[in-house]
Amino acid sequence: MTGTLENLWESRALDGYPVGLPNGELVLANKEGSVFLDGGLKLENVLYVPKLNCNLISVSQLTDEAKCTVHFTDRFCAMQDHTSRTLIGAGERKDGHYWYRGVSGMKAYQINAEDQLEIWHKRMGHPAYQIVEKIPNVSNAHRNKNTNQTC
Structure with missing residues (x-):
């Protein structure tokens, strides 16, 4: 989910999908589209929630669409490609949440x-x-x- 419409590529309108916010308010996601993350990861069917003030990634959606494994520790998370076993994404834990950071390309x-x-x-x-x-x-x-x- 994203609260920033500019994050979506190929956005399309929705009839309204109810989403509960952390403050208890129920809002409607009115668009969905694709999002490209740093490191080349692409997520489909990402909801646009107008009052959402952050971006949230569904780990199950990430593992399904990116064909990757996600490992969590108390401080970091790492996304690893199933086939090549290469690191394709990483996150750092801050304030109880894991913040996604792309992985810069490796050079040989x-x-x-x-x-x-x-x-x-x-x-x-x-x-x-x-x-x-x-x-x-x-x-x-x-x-x-x-x-x-x-x-």
């Missing part, structure tokens, strides 16, 4: 062997390159002849 970098030698040289505290070249899987890296011998 590939380095060539020459860069790998330089990285290990720095990680080990700048020893002589002959020492670093003795590390397995780094020994096949060749030092750039233009590299300054002193750091």
Whole structure:
């Protein structure tokens, strides 16, 4: 449910679906649509409730539509894709509620062997390159002849 009409995509009118607010007032949801959450998650049939001052996610709807598992702890919740087991969403507990935070995209970098030698040289505290070249899987890296011998 959302109280912000701008959150809905492809909204359509409803005849009026009764929703009870925390203060005991009964209001009618008069629209529904799709919502895109950070991290690429899409929820369908999200109700627009005009007097609602927050956004609420149904965990059962989330697990059904996003095909994910939701894990809760005393401080956090995590949404994990069933198939890939990757983290697709997270939440942090504040004032007794879990607040959704998207997961920023992960990036992978590939380095060539020459860069790998330089990285290990720095990680080990700048020893002589002959020492670093003795590390397995780094020994096949060749030092750039233009590299300054002193750091």
